[in-house]
Amino acid sequence: MVEYQKNQEVEVVVNALGNEGEGVGHTQDGYTVFVKDALPGDVIRAKLMKCKKQYAFGRLVEILTPSKDRVEAVCEKARVCGGCQIQEIAYEKQLEFKADKVKGNLVRIGGVKNPPMESIIGMEDPWRYRNKAQFPIGRTKEGKIVAGFYAGRTHAIVPVPDNDCVLGREVNAKILGKVISHMETYDIEPYDEATGTGLVRHVLIRCGYSTDEIMVCLVVNGTKIPEEDALADSLMEIPGMTSIMLNTNMDQTNVILGDQVRTIRGESYITDQIGDVKFCISPLSFYQVNPVQTEKLYRKALEYAGLTGKETVWDVYCGIGTISLFLAQKAKKVYGVEIVPDAIEDAKKNAALNGIHNVKFFVGKAEDVLPKQYEKHQIYADVIVVDPPRKGCEQAVLDTILKMRPKRVVYVSCNSATLARDIKTLAEDGYVLKAVTPVDQFCHTAHVESVSLLVRGQMWE
C-alpha cells in the first residue's frame, strides 16, 4: 500500500458516519480516513492531519461531489461550533444514522444478534428545542466580550451569531445581550480559563416549556456581581423572568457549575409540566433538555414498564423524580435514587406538588443505595427503570438488579455503547432484550437517546 504522510491531500469517497458524526471514507487504495463535516455520499479532498498505519484523520478541504443528503447548515458556525455535529445532513438521514448507531452498538458491543428495533421517534420541527443553554463568556482577540460555545474538543469560545443559537430559545439572545452590556457598563471581566482570573464564567438559562418561566443563573468566580440590582432590574423586564440566581464556582476546572447557589431575584426554581405532572427545577438539578421529546420518551418508558397498579418500581438515577412521578400514577409504590441532593429536594417537592404519595426518594450513589436497601430491607422490585449518565450503570447496580430479579428492566440511555455493554451483562444472567426505541432528543448532534425493554427469560420462570 502507498505510504501516506501528514499534510498530504487525498481524494476520499465517504460512505459512513463515525461515532461522533464524522465522515468515514476511503482513498482509492482502501486507506480509511475520518473527516469531520464530510457525509456519506460525498466525494471530497481531505488534508491528512494524523496518519496511523490503518487509518488517518483528515481535514475537509473541498467537496468534489456533494452527497444527495447534504443540506445547507442553518447556522453559519455549524462547522466550528462543538454544539452541532451533523447539521449539514438532511434530518431524515440524521434519524437513520442514529437508529443505525444504536443497532450497531447492540450488535457489536452487546452481542445481540437481531436487535428488536422499533422506529426512531424524531421531531416534526427539529429546531429551537432546547430548554437549557449554558453559554461560556469570554473575550475575542479584539477584546470584545462575547457569549459563545466551545469549539469541538477545545475550550476556544466560538461566539454565537447574534447571541442566537438556533437550537435554543429566541429569548436567550435578549438575556445574553443584557448580561454583556451590564459587564461592559461596569467593567466586569469575563473569566479567563488559562489564568483563573476574571469574574463571569457562564450564563445558564432554563425555560419552562409549558409555563414559559425563565431562570437565569450566572456562574461566577466569586460570590457576587457588581451592581447586581441593576442587572436584576434589567433582566426582570423580560416577560416570564421568574428566577435570577448566582452560582459560585471558584475552582480552576472545566466543570461548569459550583455547588453554591444564591437567589438574586425571584424564586429559586422554575416550574414546568410534562403530560399532567408538574415539576420544580433548581439550577443544580438535571432536567431533560428537549421537553417535546421527553414526553414521548417517558410515554415509551411507561409503556415498556407495563404497569397495572400492583407493582413496586425502582427509578434508578431519578434526577428530580420525573420518571418516578410518571410511573407512580400507575404503580403501587415507586422508589427513586439520585446522587445530587438538590435534585432529591426537588423530587420530594414535586411529589407533594402533584399530590403523589406512593413514592420514596433516596439521596446517594445508586451503587450504594440500591444494594443497601435490598439487603437491609429486602425491597423487591417488579420493574426497575434505570436512566444513568453516559458512563452507564455501575456493576453494583447491575449485580443488585440481577439479585432483585424484576420481571422487567426499562433502560433509558443517552449512550448506546454503555447501554449495549450493560445489556450484555443482564443478558448473561437471563434477561432478554424485547424492544428498543431510539428517541431523537438532541437533533443536529451525534447524540442519541433510547429506551429499551428487557424481560426475565424462561430460565427464571
Ligand code: SAH
Ligand atoms: N431520570 C432523570 C435523570 C436522568 S440523568 C430524568 O429523566 O430527568 C442521570 C441522573 O443520574 C442525573 O440526575 C445525575 O445526577 C444522576 N447520577 C449520576 N451518577 C449517579 C450515581 N452514581 N448514583 C445516582 N445518581 C447518579
